[in-house]
Amino acid sequence: MKPFIAFFLLAGFISLQSCKSKNKIIWQIGNADNSSAEFSLAPNEYKRFLEKDFGWEDRFFLVGQSEIKSDFPYVLPGPSDEWGGTWSTAGWRSHSINILFGIEKLPKNGEWKLIVDLLDNNSEKLPVFKIIINGKSWKYEFPEGSGNNSIEDSTSSGKEFLIEIPIDNKLIKAGGNEITLATIQGSWVMFDQVRLEGPGNARLMDNTEVFLRNVQAANYEIETPSGKAQPLLIDIEHLSGKPKLNILLDGNEIFAETIETGRYIFEAPMPAVATSTKSKYEIRIDGKKLQSGKIVPHYTGKYGPKKNNLMKMH
Ligand SMILES: [Ca+2]
Ligand SMILES: [Ca+2]
Incomplete structure (x- = not known):
């Protein structure tokens, strides 16, 4: 290989590396500590999910404004959970959490990744989870959870399920963005953390009014x-x-x-x-x-x- 070609290859490799190393956490909801303690209703008040009006399509968690302790539940019921509003007379109800965030400065290029870190899920009625990012959707069928009834007992250990979605830069918008997490089948899932990683020069928008x-x-x-x-x-x-x-x-x-x-x-x-x-x-x-x-x-x-x-x- 001629030396100058090698030089350009090396330079390209270095710039790629330095681009990658510049990625950062754009926002995070909760900490990746294999615990749900930081979320609303934790550690075991899942039966108050309806009373707190969680799960509805028009409700949202706005990054930078909403509070984890009051606005993001530790658990999301599935359509087969009675405590989530599914009764024989009322029909099945699916549940969703909408995460809104504003990007003030969107770089032309960048690598984005959504990480949904689940702590545990129901072991018998396996959840099917849908994630929608600005209209584009992904579907996940969960494996068996721990079976430890962790939804009721914060001291029992769960079984982690980690979802990582690389996001095309074109899917992220300058201005308003929306990510929806929904259970469309089966039973509950529990959260450890949800976070978005992206290019180091991306900037979140402040939203007050x-x-x-x-x-x-x-x-x-x-x-x-x-x-x-x-x-x-x-x-x-x-x-x-x-x-x-x-x-x-x-x-x-x-x-x-x-x-x-x-x-x-x-x-x-x-x-x-x-x-x-x-x-x-x-x-x-x-x-x-x-x-x-x-x-x-x-x-x-x-x-x-x-x-x-x-x-x-x-
Ligand atoms: Ca975890
Ligand atoms: Ca956590």
Whole structure:
């Protein structure tokens, strides 16, 4: 091998190594210590799961805001657990935990990994677990658990099941991200830790008044006083206060609203354009920039009829 080729190979190898070593923990929920003690309802109050309103689709754990001790249960029941709300008269109920997090700075390249470290699971009715990351899903069938009834007794040892999912950089978004953990079959699982690893230069967003779940152009049109428009859909979750939301397109305000409670999907009308050029949107909360990006309004008049002007979700 010629020396200069060897040099480039070596240089490539070193830069790859240094990239990898820069990975860090972006967030972690709990500690990897083979214990569930840090979570809500631990060590054995699983029967209060329903009373605490856990497991519902609209409930979420927001990284940086929610508290493990009150907002993340040590156990997630499966559809075959009566204490999780499955009765002969009520039908089966599956359960989920939604983890929300905002990425302020998303590197162009990076290796991400989600680690779901389970402490134990039911030994008889084996759980089937689904993990959804920004709409893409993975399914896991659990092996037998320890059989030690660890759900009731914090001193008994469990049987670890470790899930590691490498995530494509393209699946992570600048702005709002969502990971859902759900039991879709069988019985309960218990948590030791959930964590996300990613590139060292990625940065988490601070969310105090709102959490911006998603921004995208709609594939339908709406009527406005100044003609037809294509909505920019703003999926936003209220957290605190009564912040003012302003949406600008290429420097012009196209939408303003006060955010008071719950989750909203707003339609900010983007005026029709003759040619599809990239526009810049900016989302402001109380006058401060929350997020900006490029969008291609591709209104051509071919989209379907108007839908709801405002959808409020609970
Ligand atoms: Ca563990
Ligand atoms: Ca733990």
